[in-house]
Amino acid sequence: MLVDGKWAAEWHPLQAKDEKGGFVRQTSSFRHWVTPDGAPGITGAGGFAAEPGRYHLYVALICPWASRTLIARRLKGLDKIISLSVVEPRLQSEGWRFGDYPGATEDSLRHATWMHELYTHADPHFTGRATVPVLWDKKTDTLVNNESADILRMFNSGFGDLASHQYDLYPAHLQEEIDALNAEIYPRLNNGVYRAGFATTQLSYEEASNDVFTMLNVLEQRLASRQFLCGGLLTEADIRLFVTLIRFDAAYHGLFKCNQRKLSEYPNLDSYLRRLLDVPGIRETVNIDHIKQGYYSIKALNPNGIVPAGPDLSIYGL
Ligand SMILES: N[C@@H](CCC(=O)N[C@@H](CS)C(=O)NCC(=O)O)C(=O)O
Numbered sequence: 001m002l003v004d005g006k007w008a009a010e011w012h013p014l015q016a017k018d019e020k021g022g023f024v025r026q027t028s029s030f031r032h033w034v035t036p037d038g039a040p041g042i043t044g045a046g047g048f049a050a051e052p053g054r055y056h057l058y059v060a061l062i063c064p065w066a067s068r069t070l071i072a073r074r075l076k077g078l079d080k081i082i083s084l085s086v087v088e089p090r091l092q093s094e095g096w097r098f099g100d101y102p103g104a105t106e107d108s109l110r111h112a113t114w115m116h117e118l119y120t121h122a123d124p125h126f127t128g129r130a131t132v133p134v135l136w137d138k139k140t141d142t143l144v145n146n147e148s149a150d151i152l153r154m155f156n157s158g159f160g161d162l163a164s165h166q167y168d169l170y171p172a173h174l175q176e177e178i179d180a181l182n183a184e185i186y187p188r189l190n191n192g193v194y195r196a197g198f199a200t201t202q203l204s205y206e207e208a209s210n211d212v213f214t215m216l217n218v219l220e221q222r223l224a225s226r227q228f229l230c231g232g233l234l235t236e237a238d239i240r241l242f243v244t245l246i247r248f249d250a251a252y253h254g255l256f257k258c259n260q261r262k263l264s265e266y267p268n269l270d271s272y273l274r275r276l277l278d279v280p281g282i283r284e285t286v287n288i289d290h291i292k293q294g295y296y297s298i299k300a301l302n303p304n305g306i307v308p309a310g311p312d313l314s315i316y317g318l
Pocket of ligand 1: 130
């Protein structure tokens, strides 16, 4: 991580622990918003107006949080006006690196080698982890936002008529329901798998694993009678759930020890996953090779770096 703008130590996945040995995720530090007229969003400073070609998105295809933003960029038609860089899948000594691994890209914008260079460019005294996703402003040459939940929302409505209106991922009449779903699904499932994987005590692992499978059971029942989480409309709640489900059998079941059941063994969740994969644009954001290479490169969990041969995901066309 970075300490006062300097790369301080070998990359290590354990961010912080609570008193029970549970995994605690770092909070995001750059919270500005792109808005149609450049007015400040709910956090951060103003001046980031929606303009074609002005913004650049940095992602890792292994990363569920970054993938949320990649899906929203595509569904909102913003792939035409927001350029993209993809880091290599394996976490290395200084974290995320740009390079020529298949499916990754160079940093065509700032020509950085490491993701952390972007953070110190934006803030020479930055202390913290150089995470993806990152939304970058080419005009002021700075980091706009590194919180995927914010970026997902600003891709939905911050670009006004520059974005496609085919999907409204956060429609007014569903906002309360979406917020309630996110508040349950994020801690128990999206972050729950990480809490299971990075637990350092049996108790914190068991609590996390129990949360994961309790949540999957609740969702399995909910999806018995619904096409998407809120009914007939695809919303951000589906995007946020999808990115975890699609990684489940490939990474979380094995590496993170979430192995009470496989995702493909839940009939409703399995059909839901296929339905989302069939939404034009979503499948192209999924790269199972990056997901497996990336997760299994975490040395603290897999010291020899061996990437498993399975599972067979051809049932999903992946
Ligand atoms: N709150 C952030 C979390 C992002 C995050 O934790 N990204 C991980 C990859 S999945 C990362 O970049 N980790 C690098 C590190 O911890 O050094 C968000 O949702 O945008």
